[in-house]
Amino acid sequence: MLAKLFSFNSNKQPIDFSREVMGGIINFMAIAYIIVVNPLILHANGAGFPIAPAITSTVLIVVVMTILASFIVKLPFVLAPGMGINAIIAYTLVLHDKLPIPTVLGVIFFSSLLLFVFSVTRVRQLIIHAIPEFLQIALSAGIGFFLFLIGVKNVGLVIGNPNTIVGIGHMNLPIILCLLGFVLATALFIKRKTYAFLLPIIVISLIFAARYPASIPASLVQLPDFSLFMQIDFLAALKFSVLPAILSLFIVNFFDATSTTMGLLSQLHFDSQNEKGAYLKRALLTDSIGGVVSSFFGISPSVIFIESSAAIQNGAKTGLASFITALLCIPFMFLSPLIGMIPSAATSPILMLVGIIMLSHIRRIKVHNFEDIVAVVLTVVMMPLCSSITAGAIFGILSYTVFKLLLGKTRDVSITLIVIAVLCCSWFWFN
Numbered sequence: 001m002l003a004k005l006f007s008f009n010s011n012k013q014p015i016d017f018s019r020e021v022m023g024g025i026i027n028f029m030a031i032a033y034i035i036v037v038n039p040l041i042l043h044a045n046g047a048g049f050p051i052a053p054a055i056t057s058t059v060l061i062v063v064v065m066t067i068l069a070s071f072i073v074k075l076p077f078v079l080a081p082g083m084g085i086n087a088i089i090a091y092t093l094v095l096h097d098k099l100p101i102p103t104v105l106g107v108i109f110f111s112s113l114l115l116f117v118f119s120v121t122r123v124r125q126l127i128i129h130a131i132p133e134f135l136q137i138a139l140s141a142g143i144g145f146f147l148f149l150i151g152v153k154n155v156g157l158v159i160g161n162p163n164t165i166v167g168i169g170h171m172n173l174p175i176i177l178c179l180l181g182f183v184l185a186t187a188l189f190i191k192r193k194t195y196a197f198l199l200p201i202i203v204i205s206l207i208f209a210a211r212y213p214a215s216i217p218a219s220l221v222q223l224p225d226f227s228l229f230m231q232i233d234f235l236a237a238l239k240f241s242v243l244p245a246i247l248s249l250f251i252v253n254f255f256d257a258t259s260t261t262m263g264l265l266s267q268l269h270f271d272s273q274n275e276k277g278a279y280l281k282r283a284l285l286t287d288s289i290g291g292v293v294s295s296f297f298g299i300s301p302s303v304i305f306i307e308s309s310a311a312i313q314n315g316a317k318t319g320l321a322s323f324i325t326a327l328l329c330i331p332f333m334f335l336s337p338l339i340g341m342i343p344s345a346a347t348s349p350i351l352m353l354v355g356i357i358m359l360s361h362i363r364r365i366k367v368h369n370f371e372d373i374v375a376v377v378l379t380v381v382m383m384p385l386c387s388s389i390t391a392g393a394i395f396g397i398l399s400y401t402v403f404k405l406l407l408g409k410t411r412d413v414s415i416t417l418i419v420i421a422v423l424c425c426s427w428f429w430f431n
Contacts, residue, residue, distance in 0.1 A: 009021060009283060014405070016288045016315070017312070017320070019315045020076075020316050020317075020318055020320040020321045020324070021320070021321070021324050022314060022316075023076050023310075023311030023312075023315065023316025023321035023324075024311065024316070024320070024321040024322065024323065024324025024325045024327075024328070025324065025325075025328065026194050026278075026311050026314050026316075027059060027076065027307070027308060027310055027311040027316075027321060027322070027324075027325040028071040028306075028324070028325045028328040028329065029194045029195045029310075030194045030195075030197075030198075030307040030308075030311075031062075031078050031080055031305050031308075031325070032198050032329075032332075033060055033197035033198045033201060033350055034058070034062070034080045034081060034083070035055070035058055035062065035080075035329065035332050035339065035349070036058050036201055036307070036339050036342055036347065037083070037201075037347050037350055038054070038058045038080070038081045038083075038086050038300065039051055039054035039055045039058050039152070039339065040344075040347050041086045041087060041090050041343065041351070042054050042086055042089060042090050042299070042300060043090075044090040044091065044095055045154065046096060046172070047094065047095055048089075048090045048094045048095065048101075048227070048230040048298070049090070049094075049101060049228065049298075049299075050225075051336070051339075051340050052222070052225040052336045052340065053143070053225040053226065053227045053228040053298065054228065054299065055225075055332070055335075055336040055339050055340070056224040056225050056226060056228075056333055056336065057226075057228050057229070057294075057297045057298045057299035058080075058081055058299055058328070059223075059295065059329055059332045060297055060333065060335045061079075061080070061081065061082045061290070061294050061297050061299050061302045062078070062079065062081075062326065062329050063303070063326045063327075063329050063330055064293065065079035065080075065286070065289075065290040065293060065302045066078050066079050066080075066298075066322050066323075066325055066326040066329075067322070067323060067326045068286060068289070068290075069286050069304075069319065069322055070282075070319030070320065070321075070322035070323040070326070071319060072282055072285075072286050072320065073279065073282050073283050073286050073322075074282075074318055074319040075264075075268065075279065075283070075317070075318065075319060075322070076308060076311040076312055076316040076317065076318065076319070076320075076321035077264065077283065077286075077304050077305075077308045077319075077322055078304070078305045078307065078308045078322055078325050078326075079286070079287065079303065079304055079305065080291045080302055080303070080305050081294070081299055081300045081301065081302055082253070082256060082300070082301060082302070082303035082305075083147065083354050083358075084143040084144075084147065084252065084256065084358065085249070085256070085300055085301055085303065086300040087143065087146055087147055087150060088143075088248070088249055088252060088390070089104060089108070089249075089300045091106060091146070091387055091388075092245075092248075092388045092390050093152065093245055093249075095387070096386075096387050096388050097245060097388075099245070100233070100236070100241070101228075102231045102232060102233035102236065103232065103233050103236040103237050103242065105228075105231055105232040105237075105295045105298060106232050106234050106235075106236055106237025106238070106242075106268055106295070106379045107237050107242060107245050107246050107249060108249065108291060108294060108295040108300065108301055109232055109234070109237065109291075109292060109295035109296075110237055110238070110246050111246045111247075111249040111253060111291065111301075112253070112288060112290075112291025112292045112294070112295060112301055113249040113292060114246070114250045114256055115250060115257070115287075115288040115289035116285070116289060116291075116292060117289055118254070119281075119284045119285050119287075119288045120135075120285065120304050126416050126418075127254065127416065128315050129414070129416075130395065130414045130416035130417040130420065131251075131255075131417060131420070132372075132400065132412075134365045134366070134367055134372065135375060135376070135397065135400060136255045136374060136394055137250060137361050137362065137364050137365050138254075138362070138365065138375070138376045138379040138380055138396055139251070139255060139379060139392070139393055139396070140256070140358050140361050141358060141359050141360075141361050141362040141365075141379075142379050142380040142381075142382075142383040142384075142392040142393075142396075143252070143355075143358055143381050143383065144354070144356065144357065144358025144359035144360075144361070145355065145359050145380055145381075145383060145384050146355070146383045146384045146387075146392075147351050147354055147355035147356075148351065148352050148355030148359065149325075149359065149384045150351055150355075151180060151347075151348040151350075151352035151355060152348065152352060153353030154344040154347070154348050155174055155175055155178040155344045155345055155348040156169040156170075156172070156174065156175060157169055157175050157178065157348075158181075162334075164331070171301070173211060173345075174208070174343065174344065174345040175345070177204050177208060177217060177343075177345040177346070178204075178344070178345045178346075178348045178349055179242075179349075180202075180204065181200040181201070181203070181204040181345065181346060181348075181349035181350075182348075182349035182352055182353065184199070184200045184203065184349075185199075185200040185349050185350060185353045186353055187346070188200070188275060189353060189357075194310045197350050197353070199340060200349055200350070201346045201347065201350065204343070204345055204346035204349070205341070205342045205343065205346045208343045208345055208346065213264075214363060215341050215343070216341060216342055217337040217338070217340070219337055220335060220337050220338045221334050221335065221337070221338075222334065222335075222336050222337050223334065224333045224334065224336075225336065226265050228296075228297070228298025228299065229296065229297060229298055230296060230298075231298055232295055232296065243423070244390060244394070244423070244424065245390060247420075247423055247424070248390035248393050248394070249301075251393055252393065253291060253301055253303065257287045257288070257303055257304065258284065260303065260304050260306050261280060261283045261284055261287065261304050263308065264283075264304065264308055264309060264312065265279060265280055265283070265385060266330075268312060268317070274299075277400055281413070283304060283373055286304075287302075287303055288361045289427075290302035290303065291303075302336075308322075311325075326360070337415060352361045359380075362376075362380065371399075371400070371403035371404065371407065372400070374399055374403065375396045375397075375399045375400035375403075376396070377391070378395040378396050378399050379392045379393065379395060379396030380392065382395045382396075393424075394424040394428075397417070397420060397421055397424055398421050398425070400413075401413055401417055401418060401421040402421075
């Protein structure tokens with residue numbers, strides 16, 4: 001019975017239940033950090049999403065969408081709010097663009113709806129081919145650079161300086177703990193430990209709590225807070241001035257979902273390309289549905305997590321592993337005070353390491369024309385300099401399109417890309 005629920009190939013090969021259960025546990029250890037980090041990123045030091053309901057919504061979207069994936073995709077895939085996308089929500093839409101949270105949820109809804117429509121039509125292929133692969137990689141690298149900056153800024157390692165723009169902060173215990181956590185997380189990641197992100201958070205939080213016992217809440221358990229549910233402002237998100245935000249979030253989520261899913265599928269064995277294509281379509285559809293559901297839950301879009309490869313590498317092959325992972329996440333809905341006490345010194349190392357991992361993808365970029373180098377540099381650099389991932393994406397797309405047209409290299413630019421570039425221009429007007 002369970003084999004039919006969680007696998008399409010149950011008749012060919014019976015499910016190894018012990019391996020699937022272990023895969024689910026390993027996946028949980030690999031993705032559990034997002035339950036802590038995502039609410040704290042969205043909280044943006046008090047200027048963004050309220051922490052308690054963000055924790056509730058984060059856990060619930062992981063549980064609901066991962067269970068849904070276990071029945072639809074039937075592979076050991078975990079869906080959770082994506083790193084990078086949550087930074088767009090907190091630091092670009094909320095802090096930079098000053099959008100109210102209900103409007104932001106509307107942006108999430110419409111960008112995810114676009115992703116869903118494009119996933120069921122051939123438009124997805126048009127956009128993938130329109131934007132050069134090296135610009136897609138540059139988007140990921142730029143987000144990584146931005147995440148690293150957020151990490152060092154949150155803990156005070158890098159501070160604002162009116163004379164030099166930025167400078168190094170005064171050394172204190174939180175910064176020392178942050179650097180210790182970074183070294184620990186990096187060493188564990190290099191050794192391919194599934195708990196590379198989770199263990200440093202626990203260790204640094206315990207040291208911080210021992211040094212500052214006043215940070216420990218009176219109660220570690222609290223009923224879930226659903227105050228962010230159904231708070232979407234659809235009309236505000238449909239204003240023309242908000243269109244660039246929808247487009248930016250869509251572009252980042254679009255390529256992130258596609259590249260992550262294809263990367264995970266490449267680690268699995270399929271009998272044919274048609275079978276692999278069928279799995280890819282189901283995975284992308286589930287991923288886009290997750291974004292729409294996230295907007296109703298009041299949280300940043302859920303995506304298929306690349307950390308799902310932990311279970312795959314351990315031999316898990318079916319949705320049963322995902323189902324186990326989802327069940328293990330449920331208790332965290334009642335631990336918001338415990339999660340809320342985790343200091344920046346514990347989460348900043350993870351932001352820094354994830355940022356470096358994303359930034360390291362830049363080594364895959366191979367360009368020979370100087371105008372292409374300009375587009376890459378503008379994409380990567382303008383994100384942290386403008387504190388806006390939207391800015392980086394728009395500068396990169398516009399510079400590439402404009403220089404190709406000016407240089408007469410019209411074969412490198414499609415009509416689709418020109419349309420996207422024209423839409424991007426509105427961002428400068430309304431910004």
